[in-house]
Amino acid sequence: MYLILVASLNENMKLAGKIQKCLETMGVKSQIINLVDLNITLYDSSKETNDGIPSKILELSNTMKNSSGYIVVAPEYNYSIPPVLTNVIAWISRSNENFRELFTLKCIQLATHSGITGNDVCNAMRLQFSKLGAVVAPREILTTPNKKIEEDSLQRILTQFLSISRKPL
Numbered sequence: 344m345y346l347i348l349v350a351s352l353n354e355n356m357k358l359a360g361k362i363q364k365c366l367e368t369m370g371v372k373s374q375i376i377n378l379v380d381l382n383i384t385l386y387d388s389s390k391e392t393n394d395g396i397p398s399k400i401l402e403l404s405n406t407m408k409n410s411s412g413y414i415v416v417a418p419e420y421n422y423s424i425p426p427v428l429t430n431v432i433a434w435i436s437r438s439n440e441n442f443r444e445l446f447t448l449k450c451i452q453l454a455t456h457s458g459i460t461g462n463d464v465c466n467a468m469r470l471q472f473s474k475l476g477a478v479v480a481p482r483e484i485l486t487t488p489n490k491k492i493e494e495d496s497l498q499r500i501l502t503q504f505l506s507i508s509r510k511p512l
Contacts, residue, residue: 345373345508346410350417350428352379354456358486359416362454365497371505373414376403378427386433400434404445407435412450412508415472416484419457419464424471432471447476450508452501454484461485480504 345366349359359375366373381399384390407413417428436442451472455461465483472479482500486492 344410345371345412345414346407347373347375347414347416348428349375349377350379350415350425350431352377354486355416355418355454358454358456358484358492359414361492361497362414362416362484362501365494365501369498369501369505371501374406376406378431381431383427383430383434386430386437391437396438397434400431400438403431404435404438404442407445407449410449412452412504414452414454414504415468416454416456417464417468418455419459419461422463423467424464428468432475443476446472449477450480450504451477452480452484452504456486458487461487478507480507 347359347363349355356375356377359377363373363375381403383397383399415428417425420426435445453465453468455464457464461483462485465485469479480500480503482503484492484497484500
């Protein structure tokens with residue numbers, strides 16, 4: 344089971360739906376998790392001390408642990424990663440002593456629907472996930488209002504991602 348983690352509503356959710364449909368035609372199971380819908384409070388060490396780790400973060404961590412890999416679909420915010428994704432990663436990094444197991448050698452496919460090119464958010468996510476120990480697929484899924492994804496291109500990118508994620512590292 345692959346997780347499609349979406350850090351937005353609207354166009355990025357539509358892109359996630361296309362990705363999930365393509366995976367389904369390839370016989371691959373996936374689950375979309377919209378990080379916005381989790382409605383996680385902004386990370387703060389005082390909140391962690393007083394209230395503990397949110398139960399939705401613990402559930403997400405467990406789901407991530409048992410997945411084959413992730414497809415992260417996020418818009419570009421001010422040339423970087425959207426706040427909801429940064430916040431969820433911050434909470435996940437506090438979810439248990441061994442949080443790196445959620446990223447170490449996990450394969451991640453990056454995707455974005457961006458108002459501009461999407462290159463900056465993909466570069467920022469590639470850096471962050473690589474530093475967390477993940478194996479980030481070499482090609483991104485990039486769409487803009489003027490550049491839609493072609494079905495055959497989407498299938499080729501996902502086939503490459505699946506090939507990487509299924510090989511023992």
